């Protein structure tokens with residue numbers, strides 16, 4: 001396993017805005033791990049289906065295509081949602097089964113998790129699943145063995161190495177550009193979420209909490225600059241981010257700001273963004289490579 005080698009096949013870096021959704025319920029985010037145990041999930045009121053349907057509607061209204069990195073847990077409980085994602089022309093990919101950050105589990109547990117997720121997602125959607133995004137972008141430098149496991153379990157590309165440094169996640173030394181992770185079992189294409197290098201800073205303009213906390217012009221300018229540089233601009237959002245009415249958990253101040261700030265305006269801001277760029281899915285990017 002050589003990690004990031006910087007070697008790039010022709011076409012891997014075509015400039016295309018890529019829309020991605022990490023399909024998980026409001027209580028499954030990593031920051032809530034200590035507040036919500038996995039065995040409570042089934043008892044909580046699920047909002048993932050209606051929120052994902054709203055994202056599908058926004059895509060339909062704006063002509064966007066996307067890649068939906070979905071939890072196996074969600075696919076098993078809501079197979080009809082997976083069929084709708086596929087029928088409406090989007091790509092289904094894997095976000096793992098249990099939303100476990102890779103550094104917290106063993107290699108065999110990771111293998112079991114991604115294998116189960118892929119099987120459930122393919123069964124529910126009728127699509128072959130080739131893409132993966134780790135919970136909380138946790139395919140970090142110290143767990144690069146996970147890239148080999150992903151290849152061995154039939155994945156062809158990954159979008160989990162966020163080239164920024166922040167407590168809890170990030171791969172500060174990873175390349176901002178698409179590249180190949182060479183593993184003992186073969187190559188894994190890596191598509192990092194969008195980071196805009198400006199004035200000596202690495203500004204994450206990829207979406208999620210950054211999208212809700214930063215002004216819209218900063219995100220729009222950053223994505224446009226990444227595209228101008230000839231690279232794909234990978235954007236992500238979660239279904240719970242357009243749901244200001246989700247139940248609130250008694251979390252600490254930092255998590256409260258990161259998770260709940262900007263929810264009310266997010267739907268409208270996302271619609272504007274989806275109209276500003278012609279977003280496509282990872283399979284469009286790879287088909288054109």
Ligand SMILES: [Zn+2]
Nearest residue numbers: 022024135136
């Ligand atoms: Zn997630």
